[in-house]
Amino acid sequence: GAVVSQHPSRVICKSGTSVKIECRSLDFQATTMFWYRQFPKQSLMLMATSNEGSKATYEQGVEKDKFLINHASLTLSTLTVTSAHPEDSSFYICSGVPDRAFGYGYTFGSGTRLTVV
Amino acid sequence: AQKVTQAQTEISVVEKEDVTLDCVYETRDTTYYLFWYKQPPSGELVFLIRRNSFDEQNEISGRYSWNFQKSTSSFNFTITASQVVDSAVYFCALSDSTSGTYKYIFGTGTRLKVLA
Numbered sequence: 001g002a003v004v005s006q007h008p009s010r011v012i013c014k015s016g017t018s019v020k021i022e023c024r025s026l027d028f029q030a031t032t033m034f035w036y037r038q039f040p041k042q043s044l045m046l047m048a049t050s051n052e053g054s055k056a057t058y059e060q061g062v063e064k065d066k067f068l069i070n071h072a073s074l075t076l077s078t079l080t081v082t083s084a085h086p087e088d089s090s091f092y093i094c095s096g097v098p099d100r101a102f103g104y105g106y107t108f109g110s111g112t113r114l115t116v117v
Numbered sequence: 118a119q120k121v122t123q124a125q126t127e128i129s130v131v132e133k134e135d136v137t138l139d140c141v142y143e144t145r146d147t148t149y150y151l152f153w154y155k156q157p158p159s160g161e162l163v164f165l166i167r168r169n170s171f172d173e174q175n176e177i178s179g180r181y182s183w184n185f186q187k188s189t190s191s192f193n194f195t196i197t198a199s200q201v202v203d204s205a206v207y208f209c210a211l212s213d214s215t216s217g218t219y220k221y222i223f224g225t226g227t228r229l230k231v232l233a
Contacts, residue, residue, distance in 0.1 A: 034220055034221070043208065045223075093162065108161065110161040
């Protein structure tokens with residue numbers, strides 16, 4: 001159980017365009033979703049925390065207008081990278097948390113490798 | 118402040134050797150959770166183990182074992198008789214209530230290379 005599906009797995013886009021990444025919880029309701037970014041050979045850095053039906057909470061240094069997060073339902077959260085630039089090229093990964101099941105080992109999506117050319 | 122330190126950036130061992138990955142954490146919470154994840158070259162994160170702060174019982178699961186010591190704030194991970202398929206980046210993570218959301222704080226990861 002607790003499967004998170006993330007799409008697309010890879011995307012290449014032109015500089016200046018926007019890219020949407022979807023994260024779906026397939027067999028549980030994710031009241032909270034976390035979005036992480038990982039640059040090559042680096043650790044995972046939390047970008048934002050999204051709660052269903054409310055605005056996302058962004059970590060310090062993350063531009064909320066550039067990384068739009070929508071968590072409109074208990075099974076879907078999306079991250080849109082707006083006006084992408086080469087420096088946004090990274091591995092983006094989401095994780096879902098069943099209702100108040102903090103600390104039980106979050107399930108991660110398989111990640112999205114974004115390349116901006 | 119929350120912090121996870123994985124001092125070993127890269128370890129190389131020969132197949133069948135035992136290897137221990139170190140993890141030291143910092144938190145002011147009395148209730149917290151510790152995790153180990155494996156990230157193979159494909160990128161997905163594979164959950165290995167979870168420990169809460171009230172459970173210091175060490176665990177063995179097949180070739181994997183974990184040593185949790187609150188006195189030294191360490192949560193080390195040992196692979197016995199390593200195999201080439203164990204080659205991956207291993208992340209230690211801490212989750213506590215400091216932020217109110219139990220978000221994960223990841224260490225910088227240890228890249229394990231198991232040579233045939």
